Amino acid sequence: MKCFIKYPKYCDFPIENLPYGVFSTVNDPVPKIGVAIGDQILNLNVIAHLFQGPQLRDKQHVFQEGTLNSFMGLGLPAWKEARETIQKLLSENVPLLKDDAVLRERAFVSQEDAIMHLPAKIGDYTDFYSSIHHATNVGMMFRDKNNALTPNWKYLPVGYHGRASSVVISGTPIHRPHGQTLVIEGAPPVFGPCKLMDFELEMAFFVGGSNNLGEPLSITDAHEHIFGFVIMNDWSARDIQKWEYIPLGPFTAKNVGTSISPWVVTTLALEPFIVDNYPQDPEPFPYLKHDDKFNFDINLQVDITPKDSIIPTTICRSNFKYLYWTAKQQLVHHTITGCNVNPGDLMGSGTISGDASDSFGSLLELSWKGTKPITLNDGTKRKFLQDGDTITMKGFCEGNGYNVGFGECVGKLLPAKILQF
Numbered sequence: 001m002k003c004f005i006k007y008p009k010y011c012d013f014p015i016e017n018l019p020y021g022v023f024s025t026v027n028d029p030v031p032k033i034g035v036a037i038g039d040q041i042l043n044l045n046v047i048a049h050l051f052q053g054p055q056l057r058d059k060q061h062v063f064q065e066g067t068l069n070s071f072m073g074l075g076l077p078a079w080k081e082a083r084e085t086i087q088k089l090l091s092e093n094v095p096l097l098k099d100d101a102v103l104r105e106r107a108f109v110s111q112e113d114a115i116m117h118l119p120a121k122i123g124d125y126t127d128f129y130s131s132i133h134h135a136t137n138v139g140m141m142f143r144d145k146n147n148a149l150t151p152n153w154k155y156l157p158v159g160y161h162g163r164a165s166s167v168v169i170s171g172t173p174i175h176r177p178h179g180q181t182l183v184i185e186g187a188p189p190v191f192g193p194c195k196l197m198d199f200e201l202e203m204a205f206f207v208g209g210s211n212n213l214g215e216p217l218s219i220t221d222a223h224e225h226i227f228g229f230v231i232m233n234d235w236s237a238r239d240i241q242k243w244e245y246i247p248l249g250p251f252t253a254k255n256v257g258t259s260i261s262p263w264v265v266t267t268l269a270l271e272p273f274i275v276d277n278y279p280q281d282p283e284p285f286p287y288l289k290h291d292d293k294f295n296f297d298i299n300l301q302v303d304i305t306p307k308d309s310i311i312p313t314t315i316c317r318s319n320f321k322y323l324y325w326t327a328k329q330q331l332v333h334h335t336i337t338g339c340n341v342n343p344g345d346l347m348g349s350g351t352i353s354g355d356a357s358d359s360f361g362s363l364l365e366l367s368w369k370g371t372k373p374i375t376l377n378d379g380t381k382r383k384f385l386q387d388g389d390t391i392t393m394k395g396f397c398e399g400n401g402y403n404v405g406f407g408e409c410v411g412k413l414l415p416a417k418i419l420q421f
C-alpha cells in the first residue's frame, strides 16, 4: 500500500491507519469529518460523492455531518467499505483523486491549520475499571491491603456511569476543582480546592450501531459495535473521591473534565495488533466468555511538562494489552440487563497500569499515595499535579515497517477558580 501523500516512515497516521476526526479551520468554521493522513486531513465532506460502494452509495450524507454519530450508526460492513474506499482514493496507483488537482486542493487541509472537535456527540459515557494492576493498587491504598480486589472484580467488569457533558477534546484546559475532603479522620470534612489532583491514563472506545432497551448485545457480535478507540485522560480529584465515593462510587471527583484525543483509530486498523487476551480465572460466565482474541498491543506513554517549562518528563510507559477485561466483555456486560447503547457512546477502559512501578497509569499509584514523590527532569518533585502542569498522553502500535498512532491527548491543569458564595 503506497500513498500519494508523503509522510515519514514511522508517523502516527500512515495509509494503514486512517483515523476519523472532526475539524474546522479559521476560514471554514463549520465542523467537518476528516481522516488523518500524514500531517494532512482528507476532508470527507468534499469527497463524499466518491463513496460509491453498495453500503455507502445512498448514505454519502453521513460524511457531510458535523459529527461521526451517523457513520458510527451504519455498522461494520459500511465501516469496512469506507476504509477500503479511502485507502484506494489515497493510493499512488489510483488517479481519481491523485490526478485531480482542483479536487485535491479542496480535499486536503494541513493538520497544523485545523481546530479539532469532539468526534461525536457523546450521549452517554461510562468508565470501567478493567486493569487488574490498577484495581489492586487502588484497593490496597483506599481499602484493604490484603484483599485489594473486591469480591466481584474477577466476575464482572466493574464500571460507573460518568458524565458525557464533561468529556472534552484534547487541548482543553482543566481548572483545579473545589470539593469536600476529609483532612482529619473522624473530624468533619472541609471545603476548598482539591489538593490531590491526578490524571488517569485510559483508552476509550466509541460504540457503533445500537440495541433496543431490553435486548442485551451478545458476545459473539459485540465486535460489530466497537467502532474505534481514542486515548483518554480521566482527570481525578483523589481527596474528593476518597470522601464522596462511599457507597455509590466516584461522583464529582470524576466530572471535572475527561479529555480525549481527537482521532478515532478504528478497530479495523487495529486488527494487525491483536494479541492474546489477559488470562481470566475464574472462567467468566457464558454471556461474557469469548475465546477469540480481542486485546491490542498499544504502547502508551504519559509526560508531565511543568508550568513555564518546555522539558517534558515521561513518567509512565504502559500498554493497552495489560487490561484484564476486553472491550467486548465491557460492552456486553453493560447491556446485560437490557441497557440500550447508541452510536457515539463512549466507554473508558479504566486506568491502564502494568505490574511494573513505572507502568502505573496515575500519580496516585506512581507516588504511592504521595509517599514516594517522583522527580521530574527540571528537578522538581511530584506527589500529585501542580497548577500549570501539562499532561500529554500518546499511544502507538508498532507494525512491520510502519506505526499506527493515536496522536496526543493533552491537557493543562489551571489554578482553581475563585468561587463566590
Ligand SMILES: O=C(O)/C=C/C(=O)CC(=O)CC(=O)O
Binding pocket: 127, 128, 129, 130, 131, 134, 135, 138, 139, 142, 200, 202, 234, 236, 245, 250, 254, 349, 350, 351
Ligand atoms: O477503587 C476505587 O475506589 C476507585 C477507583 C477509580 O479511580 C475509579 C475509576 O475511575 C476507574 C479507573 O479509571 O480504573
Ligand SMILES: [Ca+2]
Binding pocket: 127, 200, 202, 234, 348, 350, 351
Ligand atoms: Ca477512570
Ligand SMILES: [Mg+2]
Binding pocket: 162, 163, 164, 166, 167, 254, 255, 256, 257, 258
Ligand atoms: Mg466526565
